[in-house]
Amino acid sequence: MSTQEQDKEKILSAVKEYCEKYHNSPEEFHAGDRIPYATRVYDSNEMVNLVDSCLEFWLTSGRYTEAFEKNFAKYLGVRFCSLVNSGSSANLLAFMALTSPLLGERRVRRGDEVITVAAGFPTTVAPIVQYGAVPVFVDITIPSLNIDVTKLEEALSPCTKAVMLAHTLGNPFDLSAIKDFCRKHNLWLVEDNCDALGTEVLIDGEWKKTGTIGDIGTSSFYPPHHMTMGEGGAVYTNNPLLNKIIRSMRDWGRECSCPSGVDNLCGHRFDGQFGELPAGYDHKYVYSHLGYNLKATDMQAAIGCAQLEKMPEFARLRREHYQFLYEALKDLEEYLYLPVPQNHSNPSWFGFPITCKEGIKRADVVNALESNHVQTRMLFAGNLLKHPCFVNGADDIKYRVVGELTNTDIAMESTFWVGVYPGMTEEKLAFMAKCIRLGVEVSLQK
Numbered sequence: 001m002s003t004q005e006q007d008k009e010k011i012l013s014a015v016k017e018y019c020e021k022y023h024n025s026p027e028e029f030h031a032g033d034r035i036p037y038a039t040r041v042y043d044s045n046e047m048v049n050l051v052d053s054c055l056e057f058w059l060t061s062g063r064y065t066e067a068f069e070k071n072f073a074k075y076l077g078v079r080f081c082s083l084v085n086s087g088s089s090a091n092l093l094a095f096m097a098l099t100s101p102l103l104g105e106r107r108v109r110r111g112d113e114v115i116t117v118a119a120g121f122p123t124t125v126a127p128i129v130q131y132g133a134v135p136v137f138v139d140i141t142i143p144s145l146n147i148d149v150t151k152l153e154e155a156l157s158p159c160t161k162a163v164m165l166a167h168t169l170g171n172p173f174d175l176s177a178i179k180d181f182c183r184k185h186n187l188w189l190v191e192d193n194c195d196a197l198g199t200e201v202l203i204d205g206e207w208k209k210t211g212t213i214g215d216i217g218t219s220s221f222y223p224p225h226h227m228t229m230g231e232g233g234a235v236y237t238n239n240p241l242l243n244k245i246i247r248s249m250r251d252w253g254r255e256c257s258c259p260s261g262v263d264n265l266c267g268h269r270f271d272g273q274f275g276e277l278p279a280g281y282d283h284k285y286v287y288s289h290l291g292y293n294l295k296a297t298d299m300q301a302a303i304g305c306a307q308l309e310k311m312p313e314f315a316r317l318r319r320e321h322y323q324f325l326y327e328a329l330k331d332l333e334e335y336l337y338l339p340v341p342q343n344h345s346n347p348s349w350f351g352f353p354i355t356c357k358e359g360i361k362r363a364d365v366v367n368a369l370e371s372n373h374v375q376t377r378m379l380f381a382g383n384l385l386k387h388p389c390f391v392n393g394a395d396d397i398k399y400r401v402v403g404e405l406t407n408t409d410i411a412m413e414s415t416f417w418v419g420v421y422p423g424m425t426e427e428k429l430a431f432m433a434k435c436i437r438l439g440v441e442v443s444l445q446k
Contacts, residue, residue: 087220253291382412
């Protein structure tokens with residue numbers, strides 16, 4: 001071992017010791033202590049990987065990125081994975097890939113329609129609007145908080161090209177129905193899997209992970225999510241052509257597929273003919289798409305490699321925490337809609353969503369939680385069409401609504417959720433259930 005390698009080992013050993021001493025010490029819970037809806041769960045492996053990457057000082061995508069993409073694809077059971085800098089970038093990239101001229105008649109063009117919902121996170125819808133396609137909003141069902149599949153045929157028009165939906169808080173939408181609908185009408189399906197990593201569904205007689213059933217799936221690695229690398233996301237597919245487009249658009253729109261630091265992987269760097277460029281123009285600077293730079297850094301990927309090893313355990317704990325809360329609250333179903341897994345699914349819950357029934361005010365229950373330092377969150381946008389970005393931009397944004405968004409508005413008024421992340425304990429979960437029960441009692445007394 002060289003002197004440099006020896007010095008590196010000393011540094012990494014010290015980092016491991018530091019993390020275990022100052023970052024991973026267990027803390028006893030007391031009623032009234034802050035309970036976040038989500039936070040990062042990690043140990044010394046993530047910190048050692050991060051410092052190892054920093055010591056190499058490669059900074060951009062490198063060996064950790066390559067390892068993460070390979071192992072994440074293996075975990076999901078897909079052929080191709082591209083690491084990006086956020087889940088929102090992943091959604092942008094997934095949608096924009098469908099606009100590529102390489103897809104011929106199936107490409108999404110400006111004015112084409114994409115079926116989605118208004119009850120979700122805005123960056124599932126934003127790429128559709130930003131490109132100039134038309135989102136078609138369909139209502140959700142309660143308590144699933146996912147798209148009402150009985151409205152799909154009504155949402156269809158001659159302009160429909162795709163369906164782009166998120167699995168809500170880990171509970172999958174009805175993939176069997178939506179996959180059949182997309183097959184029947186030759187539509188693209190993009191699964192926003194940012195809140196459902198690790199969720200499994202039984203489809204076509206086989207258990208598969210969400211994000212892998214549609215044409216493209218996306219993930220987010222922001223700290224509250226199922227696993228983290230600080231910022232980061234991924235786009236994945238089994239389709240070689242879509243993968244080629246995704247990689248191109250992620251990497252400035254270039255034609256070349258050489259990874260960072262590599263030249264002339266194809267062996268034809270200076271002998272091709274592209275567009276109207278001079279013959280032999282440097283392949284590294286040929287652009288087949290108007291793309292972006294959405295790459296993540298190798299430091300992020302280094303953390304992700306360690307986090308990925310924990311994913312099976314993370315998903316198991318999320319399921320256990322969901323079950324604990326459900327059992328603790330099921331006697332309140334007269335007053336609350338509790339989350340129920342989609343048929344033929346095994347959710348990796350991102351959160352525990354609750355919709356207050358008539359007579360129970362969400363504000364009372366949320367106040368009982370927040371006043372006791374338990375974090376809550378709304379169902380993201382609630383109804384995206386009610387937000388300033390749509391209200392103030394009404395003259396510039398084209399969209400279509402199918403029927404009435406009745407349940408979407410109910411969720412906007414009456415739904416909230418609490419956390420089930422892996423760092424929860426039974427003491428914390430029991431305290432959360434106690435606070436929810438208190439909130440219901442307060443509301444009933446008014």
